[in-house]
Amino acid sequence: MTQPFRIKGAGTLPHTRTIQFTFDGQSYEGYEGDTLASALLANGVHLMGRSFKYHRPRGVVAAGPEEPNALVGITRDRARHTPNVRASVQELYDGLNATSQNRFPTLNFDIGALNSLMSPFFPAGFYYKTFKWPAKAWDALYEPFIRRAAGLGEAPTESDPDRYVNRFAHCDVLIIGGGAAGLAAAQAAAEKSQSVILCDENPAMGGWLLADSDIQIDGQTGAQWAANMAAELATRDNVRLLTRTTGFGYFQHNMVGLVERITDHQARPEPSQPRERMWQVRAKQVVIAQGSIERAMVFPGNDRPGIVLAGAAQKWLNQYGVSVGSRIGVYTACDTAYAAAFDLHEAGIGIEVIVDYRKVVDETILAQAREHKIEVVLGATVAQTTGRLRINGMQVKTATGEQKEFDIDALLMSAGWTPSLHLYSQSRGKPVWDEASQRFLPGESPQDCICVGGCTGTDSMEQVLAEAERALGNKPRKFDIEDDVSTDGGIIGATGNSTEKGKAFVDFQNDVTAKDIALAVREGMHSIEHVKRYTTNGMATDQGKLSNMHGLAIAANLLKKPIPEVGLTTFRPPYTPTTFGSFVGHTRGPLFDPERKTPIHDWAVENGADFEPVSLWQRAWYFPRAGETMHEAVDRECRTTREIAGIFDASTLGKIEVTGPDAAAFMNIMYTNSWDKLKAGRAKYGIMCREDGFIYDDGVVGKLSDTRFHVTTTTGGAPRVLNHMEDYLQTEFPEMKVWLTSTSEQWATIAVQGPKAREIIEPLVTGADISAENFPHMSVVECKVCGVPARLFRISFTGELGFEINVPADYGRSIWDAVWRRAQPLGACAYGTEAMHVMRAEKGYIIVGQDTDGTVTPHDAGLSWAIAKSKPDFVGKRGMMRPDLVREGRRQLVGLKTSDPGKVLEEGAQIVEDPEQPVPMKMLGFVTSSYWSGTLGKSIALALIEDGSLRLGETLYVPMADEIIEVEVTGTVFYDEKGERLHG
Amino acid sequence: MLLIHCPYCEADHPELEFANAGEAHIVRPREMSNMSDEDFEAMFFIRDNPKGVSLERWRHVHGCGRFFNALRHTVSDTFLKVYKAGEARPSNDEIAKLIK
Amino acid sequence: MAKSPKATRVLPNQDHLTSNAFVTLEAAPAASRISLRASPRGAAAFAKNIGFDLPAKPSTSKSKSGVVALWLGPDEWMVFSESEPEKSLQPRRDHREYSATDISHRNTAYIVSGSGAQATLNSSCPRDLSQATFPVGACSRTILGKAEVILYRTGKEKFRVECWRSFAPYVWGLLVSGAQDANL
Numbered sequence A: 001m002t003q004p005f006r007i008k009g010a011g012t013l014p015h016t017r018t019i020q021f022t023f024d025g026q027s028y029e030g031y032e033g034d035t036l037a038s039a040l041l042a043n044g045v046h047l048m049g050r051s052f053k054y055h056r057p058r059g060v061v062a063a064g065p066e067e068p069n070a071l072v073g074i075t076r077d078r079a080r081h082t083p084n085v086r087a088s089v090q091e092l093y094d095g096l097n098a099t100s101q102n103r104f105p106t107l108n109f110d111i112g113a114l115n116s117l118m119s120p121f122f123p124a125g126f127y128y129k130t131f132k133w134p135a136k137a138w139d140a141l142y143e144p145f146i147r148r149a150a151g152l153g154e155a156p157t158e159s160d161p162d163r164y165v166n167r168f169a170h171c172d173v174l175i176i177g178g179g180a181a182g183l184a185a186a187q188a189a190a191e192k193s194q195s196v197i198l199c200d201e202n203p204a205m206g207g208w209l210l211a212d213s214d215i216q217i218d219g220q221t222g223a224q225w226a227a228n229m230a231a232e233l234a235t236r237d238n239v240r241l242l243t244r245t246t247g248f249g250y251f252q253h254n255m256v257g258l259v260e261r262i263t264d265h266q267a268r269p270e271p272s273q274p275r276e277r278m279w280q281v282r283a284k285q286v287v288i289a290q291g292s293i294e295r296a297m298v299f300p301g302n303d304r305p306g307i308v309l310a311g312a313a314q315k316w317l318n319q320y321g322v323s324v325g326s327r328i329g330v331y332t333a334c335d336t337a338y339a340a341a342f343d344l345h346e347a348g349i350g351i352e353v354i355v356d357y358r359k360v361v362d363e364t365i366l367a368q369a370r371e372h373k374i375e376v377v378l379g380a381t382v383a384q385t386t387g388r389l390r391i392n393g394m395q396v397k398t399a400t401g402e403q404k405e406f407d408i409d410a411l412l413m414s415a416g417w418t419p420s421l422h423l424y425s426q427s428r429g430k431p432v433w434d435e436a437s438q439r440f441l442p443g444e445s446p447q448d449c450i451c452v453g454g455c456t457g458t459d460s461m462e463q464v465l466a467e468a469e470r471a472l473g474n475k476p477r478k479f480d481i482e483d484d485v486s487t488d489g490g491i492i493g494a495t496g497n498s499t500e501k502g503k504a505f506v507d508f509q510n511d512v513t514a515k516d517i518a519l520a521v522r523e524g525m526h527s528i529e530h531v532k533r534y535t536t537n538g539m540a541t542d543q544g545k546l547s548n549m550h551g552l553a554i555a556a557n558l559l560k561k562p563i564p565e566v567g568l569t570t571f572r573p574p575y576t577p578t579t580f581g582s583f584v585g586h587t588r589g590p591l592f593d594p595e596r597k598t599p600i601h602d603w604a605v606e607n608g609a610d611f612e613p614v615s616l617w618q619r620a621w622y623f624p625r626a627g628e629t630m631h632e633a634v635d636r637e638c639r640t641t642r643e644i645a646g647i648f649d650a651s652t653l654g655k656i657e658v659t660g661p662d663a664a665a666f667m668n669i670m671y672t673n674s675w676d677k678l679k680a681g682r683a684k685y686g687i688m689c690r691e692d693g694f695i696y697d698d699g700v701v702g703k704l705s706d707t708r709f710h711v712t713t714t715t716g717g718a719p720r721v722l723n724h725m726e727d728y729l730q731t732e733f734p735e736m737k738v739w740l741t742s743t744s745e746q747w748a749t750i751a752v753q754g755p756k757a758r759e760i761i762e763p764l765v766t767g768a769d770i771s772a773e774n775f776p777h778m779s780v781v782e783c784k785v786c787g788v789p790a791r792l793f794r795i796s797f798t799g800e801l802g803f804e805i806n807v808p809a810d811y812g813r814s815i816w817d818a819v820w821r822r823a824q825p826l827g828a829c830a831y832g833t834e835a836m837h838v839m840r841a842e843k844g845y846i847i848v849g850q851d852t853d854g855t856v857t858p859h860d861a862g863l864s865w866a867i868a869k870s871k872p873d874f875v876g877k878r879g880m881m882r883p884d885l886v887r888e889g890r891r892q893l894v895g896l897k898t899s900d901p902g903k904v905l906e907e908g909a910q911i912v913e914d915p916e917q918p919v920p921m922k923m924l925g926f927v928t929s930s931y932w933s934g935t936l937g938k939s940i941a942l943a944l945i946e947d948g949s950l951r952l953g954e955t956l957y958v959p960m961a962d963e964i965i966e967v968e969v970t971g972t973v974f975y976d977e978k979g980e981r982l983h984g
Numbered sequence B: 001m002l003l004i005h006c007p008y009c010e011a012d013h014p015e016l017e018f019a020n021a022g023e024a025h026i027v028r029p030r031e032m033s034n035m036s037d038e039d040f041e042a043m044f045f046i047r048d049n050p051k052g053v054s055l056e057r058w059r060h061v062h063g064c065g066r067f068f069n070a071l072r073h074t075v076s077d078t079f080l081k082v083y084k085a086g087e088a089r090p091s092n093d094e095i096a097k098l099i100k
Numbered sequence C: 001m002a003k004s005p006k007a008t009r010v011l012p013n014q015d016h017l018t019s020n021a022f023v024t025l026e027a028a029p030a031a032s033r034i035s036l037r038a039s040p041r042g043a044a045a046f047a048k049n050i051g052f053d054l055p056a057k058p059s060t061s062k063s064k065s066g067v068v069a070l071w072l073g074p075d076e077w078m079v080f081s082e083s084e085p086e087k088s089l090q091p092r093r094d095h096r097e098y099s100a101t102d103i104s105h106r107n108t109a110y111i112v113s114g115s116g117a118q119a120t121l122n123s124s125c126p127r128d129l130s131q132a133t134f135p136v137g138a139c140s141r142t143i144l145g146k147a148e149v150i151l152y153r154t155g156k157e158k159f160r161v162e163c164w165r166s167f168a169p170y171v172w173g174l175l176v177s178g179a180q181d182a183n184l
Ligand SMILES: [Zn+2]
Pocket: B006, B007, B008, B009, B010, B060, B063, B064, B065, B066
């Protein structure tokens, strides 16, 4: 028989469409509108998972997002497997394929359950006590063990093929929770013409109203009223209704994160649809209407499949038309469980007994129980349950100490309701303890936020609706409400401790018992935050939605302290598990980071370049010809450039236009050099420090006129250099008449270097004389190149005769082509960043960030000549005078020559004086740059070494894993020491 | 994510447009060369890290580009006041009033 | 002297165009642009070059005869014109009270239009772009994903998105992605 526990006439599902699905390979049927849990229950399946630590058989407990046990994997295909899905919220669809987790080989028989027999050896704090020293055991023993034992479910092995999207949204009022309170608040706001977003995590608005068969509002059932309210709101332009949308995080200044699940309930999602949409909502006002969550009872044997929350059973019956059993017991400390029992009884289900922990219960409720002919035992406890994979009986201890046995196949429990303070607490609100009702309630709101309905502890529907309207500043209307159910009662803490036959679980998912919490307190954990971490209570994926209050009460009782003094653990986002995909959104693949390309990039692609990333840029690294290795290509590029010429795309260099009558004075502050004597038309190498006296950036600066400088920065340094300059200009020297503009991308920059550089470019240049006499090294001129306004520099980063042509970027490719047409017939080549690095190292030119690391002064780098000591002030001047920066023994930049000229050192390798000294050796410094120089036929390296400038000629050693390399300390210039080639 | 009022744009804008720029009202003397090591240490290295009102600089870097100053309460993240660069540091009395 | 070949201009986003039922994305034509940074006196002086006063209120714009001036900061404007893209808006001489720097090639622009234009932008831009807070004529530097952009609302359902040229493929990618989700 299919769906034996589907109750005819119960629930609101239309039963019009049967849905086929599988669980652990077995086929079942359900109805459209079911959750996976309700459909499995309709088929009599309670056992849905195994617990984390002891692998105990577990059934579904809750009918909502708080479910701790029924975590399953949902598989669509190889790449679409979602672990840890709560069966209580997963909507059923045709062909849904669910598997249980945390079990081997099957759910019914699990070897890991041996852990349960070992449980005396797994007490609270087990990991902390066991996994200590020796350190080696971590790698070999502890970590593998923890890794195998830890973690729920399995991640898919392929990358996620689904699309995720993001939306920033703004509204006057954001309402989280679409139950009675949320709907009323939304209507109140909408009528005031405010822009409203109302979200609810369920497929339909209504919240608890959908599960309450008794209530009538304005002559409609709760479900009808909710549907009509939602339909009315949907017609309004100023209201956005988001179902299947969880408010998972409340951040500063009324920013709330929502995740909308779009396709997880669909059998065959439209490929064009995203799977999830992240909403980042900024609201002027937030209304939290999260409702409340029912607590489990803590008693021995409370975790057998078939033991469920009373409210969940009521929801399954009244919404899904499913009964959790046929002979049902009830164990409660709260009036609401009676309503659940009565509903089931009226549907023809046997209610064997209601065991009430309370000695006194309201007479009207007891009278109703008598009417239903249900036995009620007051002041009693459930002392034990039986049944391996499903409960089959319970032992009740009455107030007089008498034992009673009941045969049951399901047990409803209710320890009362905990207001959901998750989002309120995330908004940095401080929950306040209400002694009378023994619960935490929202206190003051630090943000423009108000809580309404169940999450404020308000139970009566009339008051809930009034609260919602008042939250929006309205005078409450009068609703006609019938049959309001009492929610009196409740208990926090355990009604009994673990026995040999059954444990009293507080946290089902993490297998934390009342005894574990007691042990933690005995062992000195006196703050709830410590108890939590020691026992892992509340640290599972459900974040203790059922367990936190019980854990707190048990600890407080043992500590003999009032609950607020023991404290409430902090709620942190996300409220429920949230996919990585929703956070990533569309920012992956090419949209993860901008990939910046120069106007000349395509030419490099067409000419076979390999690229390297430099900050966000893609730069041509080298241009291998057919059959060439990288090494051969770089050698050829260097040789050709030094013998004939090379052209190089330097467009990524940062460029800043510094203009104004005080431009030179400002440059004097920002750079260590002096700019007073630099004439228009000349250029200079500048060093920028921060106030600490360390090198921050460098580059060549051209003076175009007395009021205009063309400043270049390193490729990666451009944004921070501009920020640094703006900072000083705006806040330290606001009186200076200087303006800054980034022109990095205005100009494409083509470097032409080598003996034939002038011959290549001369015919392309108009409006300037670039002869050796009239345009010497370190000159700049505004002219035209190929008819386009250009800034031409005579500078060199190779040591050869060199020019850098700056042209407006959209012309970059065209002018590069023109240069190439001139260069190629002469035998010149294009070279990439690797050859550029080799040639600059041969000349001892530093790269900031490679030969410096933020602790290197200009003096350390051998650049004392670039510091204008006579200037009264520049950024870094005072910093350079700090005792540590002027002491002996600082690391200074030197060259290294390997005794074996073929040996290329590793960058980052450490350098020592005596390789025979005991370990740990004294490190004198390290290699910063190292290359094979084809030009010189040997390796070259730069290094930062203690007192390097005093060690010229000394022999030092570079100890590597398999050898010790002997090196000689040299100067930093390896090639053309006199610099004659520059002036060619 | 913070919502920050820029005193130059005269509007609230999302934190993603801003960059924090450290503590406010640190005076960089014009005659820095004469500073003692102790004074330099105090100016360059030592920073407040209050649980309470932080006087800090922000730059509306992806907006109007201006640096400005703010009083932010580090517990609530409330901005008690924002004001333009160069304006005087609010007195302790004024800060105390703003907290209320 | 040999005759130098004439260079040709290639826009970084040439021919970019796509649309669906809700939004059209297209590359804006070439434009002449300057970044103007100026003291109040400098702003008044520069105004004579373009024939109208620069917008003084935050996030507002002014335009006349095809020349548009966007307020970007208290001392910063972007002035651009599509009518004569090859003619520089930069005055001949440097001025003591302002800096006018040619950025015609630094920036490039897209036009986002249609009923889903705002939704398209809000997939990556955290700004409130409702007409109440960002009306027609409003402009501002802000961010789109990890790229800095200038947004300029040229119509109820039309925006100009300026970005630096090397960010254009990324900005385009974000806009295309946002356009796929612009139907709500
Ligand atoms: Zn601003």
